[in-house]
Amino acid sequence: MKALTTKEKIQHFLISNAVPIIFILMSAVAIPLSGFSPTYLVQEMLIRLARNSFLVLSLIIPIVAGMGLNFGMVLGAMAGQIGLILVSDWAVVGMRGLLLAALIGTPISVALGYICGAVLNRAKGREMVTSYILGFFVNGIYQLTVLYAFGKLIPISNAELVLSRGYGIRNAINLAGMRHGLDYLIPLRVGNLNVPLGTYLTIALFCLFIVWFRRTKLGQDMRAIGQDMGVAGAAGIPVEKTRIIAIIISTVLACYGQIIFLQNIGTMNTYNSHDQAGMFAIAALLIGGATVSKATIPNVFVGVILFHLMFVVSPMAGKQLMGQAQIGEYFRVFVSYGIIAISLALHAWKRQKDRERARRSLRGEA
Amino acid sequence: MNEKLKAFIEEAGWPRVIIGLFLLSLFVAAPFVRVRVDASISDTLVRFGMNGILVLAMVPMIQSGCGLNFGLPLGIIAGLLGAVTSIQFNLTGVLGFAAALGMAIPLAVLFGIAYGLLLNRVKGDEMMIATYVGFSSVAFMCMMWLMLPYTSPNMIWGYGGSGLRTTISVEGYWLHILSDFLSIQIGPYLYIPTGMFLFFGFMCFLMWAFLHTKTGTAMTAVGSNPEFARASGIDVNRMRVISVVLSTVLAAIGIIVYQQSFGFIQLYMGPFYMAFPAVAAILLGGASVHKASMLNVVIGTLLFQGILTMTPSVINSLLQTDMSEVIRIVVSNGMILYALTRKVQAKR
Amino acid sequence: MMNRRNGVRILLAAALVLLGVYLFVSGKQHQMFVDNMAVEIEGKAYAPEAAVRVAFDGGEPLELASGDRDVTQVVGPRHSVKVEVLNESGDVVKTLEGEFRWVSTKKSMFSVPAFLGGAPSPMIDSPVAE
Numbered sequence: 001m002k003a004l005t006t007k008e009k010i011q012h013f014l015i016s017n018a019v020p021i022i023f024i025l026m027s028a029v030a031i032p033l034s035g036f037s038p039t040y041l042v043q044e045m046l047i048r049l050a051r052n053s054f055l056v057l058s059l060i061i062p063i064v065a066g067m068g069l070n071f072g073m074v075l076g077a078m079a080g081q082i083g084l085i086l087v088s089d090w091a092v093v094g095m096r097g098l099l100l101a102a103l104i105g106t107p108i109s110v111a112l113g114y115i116c117g118a119v120l121n122r123a124k125g126r127e128m129v130t131s132y133i134l135g136f137f138v139n140g141i142y143q144l145t146v147l148y149a150f151g152k153l154i155p156i157s158n159a160e161l162v163l164s165r166g167y168g169i170r171n172a173i174n175l176a177g178m179r180h181g182l183d184y185l186i187p188l189r190v191g192n193l194n195v196p197l198g199t200y201l202t203i204a205l206f207c208l209f210i211v212w213f214r215r216t217k218l219g220q221d222m223r224a225i226g227q228d229m230g231v232a233g234a235a236g237i238p239v240e241k242t243r244i245i246a247i248i249i250s251t252v253l254a255c256y257g258q259i260i261f262l263q264n265i266g267t268m269n270t271y272n273s274h275d276q277a278g279m280f281a282i283a284a285l286l287i288g289g290a291t292v293s294k295a296t297i298p299n300v301f302v303g304v305i306l307f308h309l310m311f312v313v314s315p316m317a318g319k320q321l322m323g324q325a326q327i328g329e330y331f332r333v334f335v336s337y338g339i340i341a342i343s344l345a346l347h348a349w350k351r352q353k354d355r356e357r358a359r360r361s362l363r364g365e366a
Numbered sequence: 367m368n369e370k371l372k373a374f375i376e377e378a379g380w381p382r383v384i385i386g387l388f389l390l391s392l393f394v395a396a397p398f399v400r401v402r403v404d405a406s407i408s409d410t411l412v413r414f415g416m417n418g419i420l421v422l423a424m425v426p427m428i429q430s431g432c433g434l435n436f437g438l439p440l441g442i443i444a445g446l447l448g449a450v451t452s453i454q455f456n457l458t459g460v461l462g463f464a465a466a467l468g469m470a471i472p473l474a475v476l477f478g479i480a481y482g483l484l485l486n487r488v489k490g491d492e493m494m495i496a497t498y499v500g501f502s503s504v505a506f507m508c509m510m511w512l513m514l515p516y517t518s519p520n521m522i523w524g525y526g527g528s529g530l531r532t533t534i535s536v537e538g539y540w541l542h543i544l545s546d547f548l549s550i551q552i553g554p555y556l557y558i559p560t561g562m563f564l565f566f567g568f569m570c571f572l573m574w575a576f577l578h579t580k581t582g583t584a585m586t587a588v589g590s591n592p593e594f595a596r597a598s599g600i601d602v603n604r605m606r607v608i609s610v611v612l613s614t615v616l617a618a619i620g621i622i623v624y625q626q627s628f629g630f631i632q633l634y635m636g637p638f639y640m641a642f643p644a645v646a647a648i649l650l651g652g653a654s655v656h657k658a659s660m661l662n663v664v665i666g667t668l669l670f671q672g673i674l675t676m677t678p679s680v681i682n683s684l685l686q687t688d689m690s691e692v693i694r695i696v697v698s699n700g701m702i703l704y705a706l707t708r709k710v711q712a713k714r
Numbered sequence: 715m716m717n718r719r720n721g722v723r724i725l726l727a728a729a730l731v732l733l734g735v736y737l738f739v740s741g742k743q744h745q746m747f748v749d750n751m752a753v754e755i756e757g758k759a760y761a762p763e764a765a766v767r768v769a770f771d772g773g774e775p776l777e778l779a780s781g782d783r784d785v786t787q788v789v790g791p792r793h794s795v796k797v798e799v800l801n802e803s804g805d806v807v808k809t810l811e812g813e814f815r816w817v818s819t820k821k822s823m824f825s826v827p828a829f830l831g832g833a834p835s836p837m838i839d840s841p842v843a844e
Contacts, residue, residue, distance in 0.1 A: 085783055090742060091743045091744075092737065092738055092743070093741045093743045096740055097738045100734060100738060100741065103737065
């Protein structure tokens with residue numbers, strides 16, 4: 001194949017990074033409109049990087065294994081929240097509380113991840129829709145548990161957690177005891193800002209883990225499955241089992257990611273926090289340039305920054321542009337969903353073009 | 367006798383039989399937990415009529431191989447625009463209802479064409495993209511509802527605000543315009559909205575007739591065997607777009623029928639999740655991701671709405687709590703899951 | 715099926731459970747009353763001081779007059795405490811530092827007189843259930 005000319009290289013770069021580029025352009029317009037100062041924005045981004053990166057990183061492994069966007073990560077988030085509810089009730093505080101929550105959430109995540117993986121194996125080719133609906137389904141079961149079983153079947157002694165009717169967990173739970181437990185584990189002040197060093201270190205460790213994991217046999221197996229299930233199976237890789245393991249790992253990591261997210265915010269919305277976790281993480285990853293079949297670590301960080309930049313800036317920009325902040329808020333919802341739609345569409349379109357090209361070459365045409 | 371029973375069960379499929387028996391048992395249990403049977407029957411029938419056309423909208427796209435139409439909100443939005451515009455012009459009664467339909471359908475055709483062209487570019491991943499196209503359009507309309515120049519005082523925010531309200535009542539315009547037509551009232555609790563049923567039946571008939579025309583059979587061929595269809599000279603892409611347009615138009619009609627029975631137009635995030643009950647219903651009725659019939663629509667809607675009506679009321683009375691919302695979530699999504707994980711017989 | 719792999723798994727699970735117990739015990743936050751009233755433990759009477767300043771685990775000090783009771787939170791099983799006895803003008807007359815263990819939710823009241831008097835454990839019955 002002849003070398004690409006500069007023009008072709010630029011074209012190729014633009015097309016394969018279309019989504020982040022569109023986003024950068026939008027942000028370039030919206031930021032001055034919103035009126036936020038650069039220092040404020042930088043500060044916000046540093047916080048949000050700490051808060052959200054772990055969750056977004058947990059999406060990488062299923063993509064590598066060819067299972068698309070793991071909408072089932074909300075299952076892990078729910079497991080983490082159950083852990084946090086119990087730990088809150090037992091009044092265990094600080095980092096120990098967080099570790100205990102993670103310890104409790106892990107077996108729940110493994111079980112849920114196993115179920116998710118098994119269900120996805122029965123819906124090959126439709127993984128994303130299935131994991132999406134599975135997320136809703138398990139959300140229903142989670143609500144049954146948290147709204148009814150907690151307080152009745154599972155004893156909760158802390159009255160602050162329970163609804164006034166006597167059972168069921170309240171919607172907003174104050175995690176004051178565990179707030180910033182990981183963030184400020186290793187204290188560091190820059191100027192008059194507290195830097196969440198503990199969380200940054202954890203994220204860095206996680207990145208190293210992902211890099212290392214890719215080189216292990218399991219990681220290589222997953223990549224092989226991601227490229228071609230049939231060939232991988234023929235080569236002796238236990239496809240079904242490996243796929244399930246990929247989902248289990250992702251679910252457990254989502255559990256930890258949600259705990260990290262909530263310890264930074266300090267309050268848990270029992271019935272909403274996990275929903276948004278999945279949606280925003282996936283939107284962020286796609287904005288960072290990842291696709292359904294390819295995701296790298298830079299995608300994660302670029303995506304988190306761009307997505308949250310837009311998130312913070314939209315309401316104010318909308319207010320300046322249209323006179324109503326509400327429009328800005330709807331705008332950011334629109335952009336979150338729209339970006340996922342565009343990314344999925346671009347990816348599917350590209351895949352279809354590849355398939356057609358392959359079919360045409362088989363038929364012997366030019 | 368046993369042979370016939372076995373054959374029926376195999377034909378209907380175990381899940382349907384189990385759910386049918388479950389529904390029956392709920393009706394039997396109802397009087398014992400102080401739930402009125404006649405009110406329940408009436409509720410179920412009304413909800414059946416309300417949702418039927420939205421479920422019917424699933425059929426064209428399933429038949430043509432575009433999968434489950436999670437992008438139903440797009441058609442619903444067309445219907446909403448028609449309804450809101452009809453009220454803006456202060457049209458009441460049959461004229462108002464017809465005007466709503468008349469304005470919604472062309473919009474739905476436009477939306478459907480654009481949507482169909484998009485889906486043609488993404489064959490194989492339609493369902494996921496449909497979902498997000500649906501969501502994005504609802505979010506986009508959220509912005510639009512605030513900005514579009516509607517002025518009717520029944521619809522905009524009070525105290526001089528601008529933009530449409532979240533819920534708009536159709537009382538005084540065309541509330542129950544279909545339902546009340548030839549309706550039957552037995553006692554104070556049992557109300558049968560005959561008009562709505564007649565309209566629904568008519569739509570089903572039209573769909574059935576269409577599927578038996580040349581275009582309709584071509585569409586089905588595209589869904590069951592695209593290569594064969596192409597070899598027979600059928601324009602696959604055109605058939606798919608037609609199916610998407612049909613689906614979107616039916617969604618627009620369906621939401622207007624829904625609103626005349628429900629009594630309110632729900633804007634903003636109202637249509638957001640509306641695709642899911644319709645998907646669950648048709649899958650429950652026995653449709654697969656590639657094949658759906660009128661029988662699937664009717665049985666599915668009846669069973670689904672029956673479960674959704676009866677389970678909460680019976681269990682609420684039994685356990686003295688309000689679990690309806692959560693049960694709805696678990697039941698509808700569970701059914702969709704079941705259908706998605708069924709092994710596909712033929713190779714894709 | 716007691717082969718090596720299962721043995722390792724069971725050990726691992728046991729280790730995690732132990733870790734959980736450790737985290738629970740060492741991380742649990744308790745509500746503790748701090749009391750400066752007369753109290754009798756095992757036959758010995760301890761009298762309160764007129765004014766004391768008490769700080770637990772190096773935290774913010776509480777000031778108590780004779781007959782006062784206050785409440786604070788402590789985390790974990792072992793704690794350090796520093797009690798400073800004050801005279802009328804507010805100067806520190808006597809200082810006593812030491813360590814004590816959390817006993818139970820029933821005995822969740824820290825008695826300053828008992829601690830100053832050298833009782834075996836300064837924790838006495840709490841007036842309310844935690």
